[in-house]
Every structure is written in C-alpha cells, then in structure tokens.
Amino acid sequence: xxxxxxxxxxxxxxxxxxxxxxxxPISGHDYLFWYRQTMMRGLELLIYFNNNVPIDDSGMPxxxxxxxxxxxxxxxxxxQPSEPRDSAVYFCASSERGGSLNTGELFxxxxxxxxxx
Amino acid sequence: xxxxxQLDSHVSVSEGTPVLLRCNxxxxxxxxxxxYVQHPNKGLQLLLKYTSAATLVKGINGFEAxxxxxxxxxxLTKPSAHMSDAAEYFCVVSDPAGGYQKVTFGTGTKxxxxx
Numbered sequence: 001x002x003x004x005x006x007x008x009x010x011x012x013x014x015x016x017x018x019x020x021x022x023x024x025p026i027s028g029h030d031y032l033f034w035y036r037q038t039m040m041r042g043l044e045l046l047i048y049f050n051n052n053v054p055i056d057d058s059g060m061p062x063x064x065x066x067x068x069x070x071x072x073x074x075x076x077x078x079x080q081p082s083e084p085r086d087s088a089v090y091f092c093a094s095s096e097r098g099g100s101l102n103t104g105e106l107f108x109x110x111x112x113x114x115x116x117x
Numbered sequence: 118x119x120x121x122x123q124l125d126s127h128v129s130v131s132e133g134t135p136v137l138l139r140c141n142x143x144x145x146x147x148x149x150x151x152x153y154v155q156h157p158n159k160g161l162q163l164l165l166k167y168t169s170a171a172t173l174v175k176g177i178n179g180f181e182a183x184x185x186x187x188x189x190x191x192x193l194t195k196p197s198a199h200m201s202d203a204a205e206y207f208c209v210v211s212d213p214a215g216g217y218q219k220v221t222f223g224t225g226t227k228x229x230x231x232x
C-alpha cells in the first residue's frame with residue numbers, strides 16, 4: 001500500500017502568493033484530515049472530510065484558507081494570499097471508519113513544509 | 118466532551134532506563150486510544166492502539182500501554198530506553214460523536230534520551 005501521499009514536500013514562497021498543497025489518501029478510506037503543526041501551537045486540526053464532504057472546518061484559521069475534496073482520492077488545501085505566519089508543516093491523514101474495528105486509526109502523510117518569506 | 122491531557126511536555130531519561138509517558142483522557146463513549154510517535158522532520162507513525170480488547174496493549178519497538186478505565190489513563194511505557202526512541206509522542210482519543218469519528222490529539226511529549 002502506498003500510504004498517504006502529500007505534495008509538495010517542501011514549498012518556499014513569498015508573501016501574497018497562492019499556495020496549494022495536495023493529498024492523496026489511502027484507497028478505501030472515507031475520512032480525510034488536514035492538520036497544521038508549528039512549534040508555537042503544536043498540532044492543530046484544520047478541517048476534516050467524510051465521504052468527500054467537509055464535516056468540521058472550525059479549525060481553518062481564516063478565509064484565506066480553503067480546502068476541497070473533489071473525489072475520494074484527492075484533496076487540496078489552498079492558502080490565498082499566503083502570509084509568513086502560515087509557515088508550518090501541513091499534514092494530511094486518512095482513516096477508515098467502516099473498518100472491522102472502527103477504531104479511527106489515522107494514517108499520516110510525510111507532510112508539506114511551507115515557508116512563506 | 119472529549120479531551121486528552123499529556124501531563125509532561127518534556128521527559129528526559131538515560132539510555133537503558135525505563136520510559137513513562139503519561140496520558141489521561143475523558144470521553145463520553147467507550148473510546149479508542151492511540152499513541153503516535155513523530156521523529157524529527159517526519160510524519161506521525163502509530164505506536165499502538167487500544168480498541169476495547171485487552172487492556173494491556175503492546176506496540177512496536179518494545180513500547181506498551183495499559184488502559185485503566187477507573188483512572189482514565191493510558192500511559193505509555195518501555196522497560197529500557199534506546200537512543201532511537203528520542204522523538205515526540207502523542208496520545209490520541211477517538212470516539213463516535215454525532216455519527217462521525219471525532220479524533221483529539223494531546224499536546225505531545227518530547228522524549229530526550231541521554232547517552
């Protein structure tokens with residue numbers, strides 16, 4: 001199994017530019033989560049989807065952030081315009097609620113490290 | 118309401134000595150509990166999970182955790198620390214809430230292993 005795949009692994013951009021982070025969940029998983037990790041705030045849940053539908057986006061910091069899941073195998077997190085305080089590692093994770101144990105175990109990607117100058 | 122408290126933000130042990138990372142949780146349901154490990158510049162990896170089966174759970178790399186319902190605890194232990202155990206560890210609770218799987222992470226414990 002390929003696991004959760006995120007791209008790009010590293011992104012350096014200038015303030016004001018649009019940033020798009022991508023995630024391919026594990027095939028068959030029906031939950032997808034976007035997390036942000038910083039030294040100051042630790043690991044924060046931004047948004048999660050169930051069956052491609054956003055369930056809880058209360059963690060999205062501002063309207064500059066948006067996330068979509070057009071199909072079961074792809075999701076994007078977009079920041080427009082980006083600001084230096086958005087610099088962080090963004091993780092995507094997927095989960096299978098309908099599994100035999102229904103445990104909610106999350107499978108994480110390797111993360112996208114964003115630096116906004 | 119669901120919550121997780123990791124009681125120590127940093128733990129330092131000498132190589133070869135026992136490790137104890139503490140976690141307390143609250144949940145309105147019968148939760149699933151997890152420990153994840155994150156090595157520097159890496160993603161999070163599952164160490165072990167409790168899913169209402171045996172209360173003593175064994176994970177990878179010699180780690181284990183015991184679910185104690187009366188104490189609402191799920192502490193992570195290892196008999197003998199290795200240098201490669203230096204990482205950040207997250208305790209996680211997951212339960213069905215409103216029909217969806219709600220997942221809550223603790224704030225993490227950084228484990229330092231001294232040679």
